[in-house]
Amino acid sequence: MRPELSRRLAELIRWVDPGPGAAHLVSDISGWWRDPAVLADLGPALVAPFRQTPPTVVISPAVTGYLLGPLAATALGVGFVAAHKPHDGRLPPGTLTWAQSQPDYLGRRLDLAVRDRHLEAGDRVLVVDDWVSTGAQVRALYEICTARGATPVGTATVVADCPPEVAAELRIRGLLTRADLSP
Numbered sequence: 001m002r003p004e005l006s007r008r009l010a011e012l013i014r015w016v017d018p019g020p021g022a023a024h025l026v027s028d029i030s031g032w033w034r035d036p037a038v039l040a041d042l043g044p045a046l047v048a049p050f051r052q053t054p055p056t057v058v059i060s061p062a063v064t065g066y067l068l069g070p071l072a073a074t075a076l077g078v079g080f081v082a083a084h085k086p087h088d089g090r091l092p093p094g095t096l097t098w099a100q101s102q103p104d105y106l107g108r109r110l111d112l113a114v115r116d117r118h119l120e121a122g123d124r125v126l127v128v129d130d131w132v133s134t135g136a137q138v139r140a141l142y143e144i145c146t147a148r149g150a151t152p153v154g155t156a157t158v159v160a161d162c163p164p165e166v167a168a169e170l171r172i173r174g175l176l177t178r179a180d181l182s183p
């Protein structure tokens with residue numbers, strides 16, 4: 001099942017020219033959600049490496065992470081926590097824990113925020129995202145978990161496009177690497 005899923009994930013990516021001045025093509029991964037077999041298989045495949053040390057909750061950053069995190073959480077039978085990227089002065093309600101990321105793949109230092117009441121001391125947290133490049137956003141989420149007294153157990157991602165030492169340090173497990181993809 002795993003090689004078939006990997007092949008379909010790679011097939012379904014489209015590469016798009018984002019417009020004038022762009023240095024390279026960007027990926028359009030919307031096809032992953034349009035394919036019913038991929039949609040059914042993604043959650044179980046993402047969480048498989050983490051079943052022996054079961055997480056108590058899944059967390060994902062806005063916005064594409066919100067599409068994948070609940071699939072992974074459902075596969076594990078645990079809940080899901082949304083990590084917001086506040087913009088336009090709009091914040092989620094309630095008491096929040098924040099972290100600012102290191103420069104991400106676009107050089108952005110992003111603020112990430114999680115509602116305190118959804119992460120508890122003792123939670124074992126699995127981060128889920130579609131694509132990890134520098135690991136900056138993952139690292140910020142690990143900081144939030146630690147600040148709440150929770151333990152990040154690792155990151156499940158579709159594409160682990162980060163240096164091996166980053167993947168090892170942050171315990172990132174991906175279904176694909178850049179080498180699996182084109183161009």
Ligand SMILES: O=P(O)(O)OC[C@H]1O[C@H](OP(=O)(O)OP(=O)(O)O)[C@H](O)[C@@H]1O
Pocket residue numbers: 061062063064065103104105106129130131132133134135136137138
């Ligand atoms: O490893 P990093 O350098 O931190 O980059 C990876 C992150 O960047 C992308 O999200 P983006 O912030 O572009 O938001 P999106 O999901 O709305 O596309 C991607 O979905 C990851 O969350």
